Amino acid sequence: MKRVGVLTSGGDTPGMNAAVRAVVKTAIDKDMAVMGIYRGYQGLMDGRIKQLQYTDVHNIIESGGTVLRTARSALFKEPQGLEKAIKVISAYGIDGIIVIGGDGSFRGALALDRAGVPTIGIPGTIDNDMGYTDFTIGFDTAVNNVINEIAKIRDTMRAHDRVGVVEVMGRNCGDIALWAGIAGPADITLLPERDGSWEDAANKLAANKLRGRLTSMVIIAEGAGHAEDFAHYVREHTDVEIKPVVLSYIQRGGNPSAMDRILATRMGIRAVNALAIDKGGRAVGIRNNKIIDVSLEEAIGTADVFDEELYDYNTFLTRF
Numbered sequence: 407m408k409r410v411g412v413l414t415s416g417g418d419t420p421g422m423n424a425a426v427r428a429v430v431k432t433a434i435d436k437d438m439a440v441m442g443i444y445r446g447y448q449g450l451m452d453g454r455i456k457q458l459q460y461t462d463v464h465n466i467i468e469s470g471g472t473v474l475r476t477a478r479s480a481l482f483k484e485p486q487g488l489e490k491a492i493k494v495i496s497a498y499g500i501d502g503i504i505v506i507g508g509d510g511s512f513r514g515a516l517a518l519d520r521a522g523v524p525t526i527g528i529p530g531t532i533d534n535d536m537g538y539t540d541f542t543i544g545f546d547t548a549v550n551n552v553i554n555e556i557a558k559i560r561d562t563m564r565a566h567d568r569v570g571v572v573e574v575m576g577r578n579c580g581d582i583a584l585w586a587g588i589a590g591p592a593d594i595t596l597l598p599e600r601d602g603s604w605e606d607a608a609n610k611l612a613a614n615k616l617r618g619r620l621t622s623m624v625i626i627a628e629g630a631g632h633a634e635d636f637a638h639y640v641r642e643h644t645d646v647e648i649k650p651v652v653l654s655y656i657q658r659g660g661n662p663s664a665m666d667r668i669l670a671t672r673m674g675i676r677a678v679n680a681l682a683i684d685k686g687g688r689a690v691g692i693r694n695n696k697i698i699d700v701s702l703e704e705a706i707g708t709a710d711v712f713d714e715e716l717y718d719y720n721t722f723l724t725r726f
């Protein structure tokens with residue numbers, strides 16, 4: 407393997423740059439050339455490709471977003487899209503590709519691999535919704551971003567004796583909400599994996615108010631509903647004063663945490679090491695703090711596992 411391509415795809419995530427940096431440094435160290443593919447699969451089809459040197463990745467470990475830019479491409483899912491990409495790959499003499507992204511990006515990686523381009527996936531999504539790996543790059547930073555914002559929201563809620571309901575991302579996965587709910591902490595956490603009753607939640611807020619606890623914090627995962635709707639429901643059924651906040655992209659941007667920088671670095675190195683021995687069709691992950699790789703098929707086919715133990719802890723901790 408002489409020439410490796412690297413791209414980031416789907417939602418950006420803090421730590422993608424750390425992974426790109428590790429890929430570039432490891433590959434150059436192994437006498438491989440690294441081709442940066444800009445704007446994900448769309449950029450691959452369009453030939454937006456430039457060779458990367460050490461100097462291109464100096465200090466990018468500390469920045470959020472992705473220096474390679476990203477995109478969600480509908481065309482790449484079509485056979486013509488794949489065909490276009492394969493032509494570009496061969497024109498640039500690229501022998502293997504590393505894709506940093508989530509589940510959808512891994513499906514693209516598998517298509518490339520099946521078309522004869524050895525491809526490795528690195529899990530980059532704040533959602534932490536990939537079952538084959540304990541953690542995805544960006545999740546830790548997103549949770550930290552959420553708890554930092556909750557602290558600010560709590561200050562102003564407390565000043566007015568109000569309740570705050572904070573909507574967090576995660577698509578259909580409640581991990582960001584659950585972790586931020588425990589660490590934040592929140593008094594009520596509503597998750598897509600559990601059908602949390604809004605009636606019970608509203609009753610709890612009303613009971614808190616009755617016993618003099620005027621300020622409470624609710625976290626709602628976007629997969630479980632919207633902060634605005636929940637606030638409306640509470641206002642209709644209680645006399646609690648509640649304010650909705652949607653954290654949105656604030657939780658996805660910003661400098662990656664140390665955990666994400668190190669996870670991304672370990673995964674980037676592992677991805678290049680796999681390609682260096684012509685091992686394609688793999689997804690890098692972490693299990694029990696060991697970096698692993700499994701087939702892309704297994705990575706895509708493994709359902710995400712909800713952490714029941716953590717959920718039970720949260721239930722117990724919020725009882726008081």
Ligand code: F6P
Nearest residue numbers: 417508531532533575576577658
């Ligand atoms: O998958 C990452 C994620 O941030 C989700 O948590 C969220 O639902 C979605 O992407 C938002 O997508 P977009 O960047 O297209 O608005």
